Amino acid sequence: MGIQNSLLNQIKPEVRKQHPYKVGVPPGHINVKLNQNESPFDLPSELREAVISAWREIAFNRYPTEQPADLAKIIADYIGWDERGIILGNGSNELTYTLGLALINPNSRVVLPRPMFSFYERVVNIYGGEIMSIAPRKNLQFDIDAVLDAVTRTEPSIVVITTPNNPTSLVVPQEEIKSIAEATSGLVLIDEAYIEFAEEPSLLSVLNQFPNVILLRTFSKAFGLAGLRLGYLIGDPNLMSEIMKVRPPFMIDRFSICVVKELLKHTDLIHSRTKWIRSETRRLTQALKQLKGVHVLEGQANFVTFQVSCDSQALFRALAGSGVLVRDMSGYSELKGFLRVTTGTSDENREFLRALTVAIP
Numbered sequence: 001m002g003i004q005n006s007l008l009n010q011i012k013p014e015v016r017k018q019h020p021y022k023v024g025v026p027p028g029h030i031n032v033k034l035n036q037n038e039s040p041f042d043l044p045s046e047l048r049e050a051v052i053s054a055w056r057e058i059a060f061n062r063y064p065t066e067q068p069a070d071l072a073k074i075i076a077d078y079i080g081w082d083e084r085g086i087i088l089g090n091g092s093n094e095l096t097y098t099l100g101l102a103l104i105n106p107n108s109r110v111v112l113p114r115p116m117f118s119f120y121e122r123v124v125n126i127y128g129g130e131i132m133s134i135a136p137r138k139n140l141q142f143d144i145d146a147v148l149d150a151v152t153r154t155e156p157s158i159v160v161i162t163t164p165n166n167p168t169s170l171v172v173p174q175e176e177i178k179s180i181a182e183a184t185s186g187l188v189l190i191d192e193a194y195i196e197f198a199e200e201p202s203l204l205s206v207l208n209q210f211p212n213v214i215l216l217r218t219f220s221k222a223f224g225l226a227g228l229r230l231g232y233l234i235g236d237p238n239l240m241s242e243i244m245k246v247r248p249p250f251m252i253d254r255f256s257i258c259v260v261k262e263l264l265k266h267t268d269l270i271h272s273r274t275k276w277i278r279s280e281t282r283r284l285t286q287a288l289k290q291l292k293g294v295h296v297l298e299g300q301a302n303f304v305t306f307q308v309s310c311d312s313q314a315l316f317r318a319l320a321g322s323g324v325l326v327r328d329m330s331g332y333s334e335l336k337g338f339l340r341v342t343t344g345t346s347d348e349n350r351e352f353l354r355a356l357t358v359a360i361p
C-alpha cells in the first residue's frame with residue numbers, strides 16, 4: 001500500500017490542490033430530497049413508454065454521430081437560434097471544461113463575481129487561469145460596477161455571470177449584462193441553468209448583437225432530465241465552430257438524444273411544469289418569510305436560499321434527521337448561516353416547512 005509521492009507529484013499541482021466534488025449527505029433515511037435543484041417531476045409514463053419503444057430500435061453496437069446535428073437542429077428551432085451556433089454537451093458542467101480547454105491559458109484572467117457556483121473557480125484553477133474575484137453588494141447581488149471596473153482595469157479573457165445565480169437565485173438585469181458585454185474586449189459566459197424560471201429575459205433575443213457572449217443552458221433543471229446529462233452552449237456560429245474543435249467526438253449518447261427529442265415534442269408540458277414550479281417557489285418564499293429568525297433571498301429560480309439566526313449547520317442536520325435534505329451553503333464565505341431548499345412537490349414543500357418549524361429553536 002501507499003503510492004510514492006514521486007508518482008503523485010506527476011499529477012499537476014493545480015489538480016492536486018483541488019478537493020473532490022461531493023454533495024454533503026448526512027447518514028439516515030431521506031424521504032424529501034430538496035438539495036440539488038432537480039425537478040420534482042419525472043417524465044410522465046406515456047412519454048417514458050414512447051422513449052422506451054423508440055429505444056428498442058436503437059443499435060447499441062453503433063457509435064452515435066460525432067456531434068448530434070439533428071438534436072442541435074431541434075433545440076435550435078425550439079429556442080430560435082442558428083443550429084451552427086449550438087454545441088451540445090454531456091451535461092452543462094462538461095461544457096464548462098470545454099470552454100476552459102478552448103479559452104484558458106495559464107495567465108488568462110477570468111472575472112468571477114461572488115458568490116458564484118463553485119464549479120467555475122475549480123475549472124479556472126485547473127486550467128491555471130487567474131481568478132479576479134469580485135465581492136458582492138451587501139444584498140448579495142453581483143456588484144456589476146465592480147465587475148465593470150475590473151474589466152476595464154485588467155482586460156480579462158472571460159467574465160462569467162450566472163443568472164439566475166446559484167447559490168443565491170438572484171438575477172442580473174439584462175441591461176447590466178449588456179453593459180459588461182459592451183465594456184469587455186474578451187468573452188462573456190452567461191450560465192443560464194435556471195433561466196426558464198426567471199422573469200428577467202435571457203440575452204438570447206439580442207444575442208446576435210453581442211458576438212462575444214456565450215450562453216450556457218441545461219436540461220437538468222426546468223426540463224427535469226438531470227439523470228441524463230445534457231446541456232448546450234449558444235453563441236456566434238463562427239465562435240462555436242472554433243470551440244467545437246476541442247470537443248471529443250461521440251459525447252452525447254443515443255439515449256439522451258432519444259429522450260430529448262421525445263420531450264421537445266411536448267413543449268406544453270414543459271411550460272406548464274415550469275409555470276407551476278415558479279408559482280410554488282413564490283409560495284415557498286412567502287411561507288419562509290413568515291418564520292421568525294429567517295431571512296429570505298427573493299430570486300427567480302426553482303429554489304430558495306435563506307439565512308437563519310440559529311446554527312445553520314445544526315439545523316441542516318436536524319432537518320436531515322427528520323428525513324428532509326436541503327443544502328448547507330456555509331461553504332461560501334458570504335453565505336455563512338444560509339441554507340438552500342429546492343422547490344419540490346406541494347407535499348414535499350409542506351413536509352419541509354413542517355420539519356423546519358419543528359427544528360428551528
Ligand SMILES: *Cc1c(COP(=O)(O)O)cnc(C)c1O
Pocket residue numbers: 037090091092093094117162165166191193217218219220221226229230231
Ligand atoms: C445545476 C447547474 C448547472 C447544470 O449542470 P449540468 O451539468 O447541466 O447538470 C449549471 N450551472 C449551474 C449554476 C447550476 O446550478
